[in-house]
Amino acid sequence: AEPHGSRTRKIPGQSPTAVYEARRTEDLMHLGESARYLLATHRITAKVTRQGISLRPSLGGGLYRNEHTSPLIGQTVLAWIDVDAPESITITTLDRQEPRLVERAHEPRALGAEGWEKHEAVQSRRSHASYGDGLYRVVTGGRGRKFRPLILDRAAKLLGEEMQRQKDSAGAVRRESANLSQKFDRLNHATGHTIPKPTAPHRLRAVVEGMQANAQDWDKIAENAQEDVTI
Numbered sequence: 001a002e003p004h005g006s007r008t009r010k011i012p013g014q015s016p017t018a019v020y021e022a023r024r025t026e027d028l029m030h031l032g033e034s035a036r037y038l039l040a041t042h043r044i045t046a047k048v049t050r051q052g053i054s055l056r057p058s059l060g061g062g063l064y065r066n067e068h069t070s071p072l073i074g075q076t077v078l079a080w081i082d083v084d085a086p087e088s089i090t091i092t093t094l095d096r097q098e099p100r101l102v103e104r105a106h107e108p109r110a111l112g113a114e115g116w117e118k119h120e121a122v123q124s125r126r127s128h129a130s131y132g133d134g135l136y137r138v139v140t141g142g143r144g145r146k147f148r149p150l151i152l153d154r155a156a157k158l159l160g161e162e163m164q165r166q167k168d169s170a171g172a173v174r175r176e177s178a179n180l181s182q183k184f185d186r187l188n189h190a191t192g193h194t195i196p197k198p199t200a201p202h203r204l205r206a207v208v209e210g211m212q213a214n215a216q217d218w219d220k221i222a223e224n225a226q227e228d229v230t231i
Helices: 016-021 115-141 154-191 201-212 218-230
Strands: 042-047 076-081 088-092 100-105
Touching (some): 100 115
Antiparallel strands (some): 076 088, 088 100
């Protein structure tokens, strides 16, 4: 209500209250609840990446993705962001068509994540990748369609085979380590000993074999296991 000075650029000698009350109202429109989003929402262009839509920290940050972003990977959309409701955003085409609600992806904590957190993260990634997965199945399965033949040169074929071989080998090592770890836990509990679990797969395998053979020299087994832990 305090009048501004005479040198004020916008309203010299007037108060903001007086200017507001003197405004014209006959040409104003009341937006109402249905159009509230026009004032309460930020609208930005955003590119849908393989991870989803990432907002900058000034807009609350966060990663947004679901089945609606899946077919739009690589495209640019309009993202409508209500800072009062960061749980989701709405995306449309650049000409403001086809609105779709996209939920915020909750990434699990690095340590101590609960089961529901991990489950939600997996479901979020799955839904975002669903379009590509479905398209891949159509292309690889054929589904009655005819595609032009694909001819790979020898180098490309060998590269793919080597990549798959390494992937299969790593998977086998992970499965073996998981099985050995479970066996170690069962045997350690059954014998009543508290032998530390080795981290190296070859040492873990040797310790498990010694425990399965009912070895008497438990001190030696524990010593071998401890060596790997402390290295």
